Amino acid sequence: MGAERELHNRIALLRAERHVTRxxxxxxxxxxxxxxxxxxxxxxxxxxxxxxxxxxxxxxxxEVVFSTTPFPRIGERSA
Incomplete structure (x- = not known):
């Protein structure tokens, strides 16, 4: 899968925040x-x-879970 078709997600982060296992x-x-x-x-x-x-x-x-562009790292401010 090329970079232009990459799908980014926050599933692991959301699971961790909510104490949910895979x-x-x-x-x-x-x-x-x-x-x-x-x-x-x-x-x-x-x-x-x-x-x-x-x-x-x-x-x-x-849109909170999936994005076609990378999510900012935690602690980073978006411009």
């Missing part, structure tokens, strides 16, 4: 727990349906 998230979404790992590492891009379900699970807009 298995708990996977069970809630109806996917294998390894799928959550693939998503977090950017090795797999979710379908639109799965992306929306993940955002719904965390009760945030999908």
């Amino acid at each position: 298995r708990q998230l996977a069970d809630a979404l109806g996917v294998h727990y390894q799928t959550v790992g693939y998503l977090e590492r950017g090795e797999y891009s979710p379908s639109l349906y799965l992306a929306l379900r993940i955002a719904e699970y965390f009760e945030v807009p999908v």
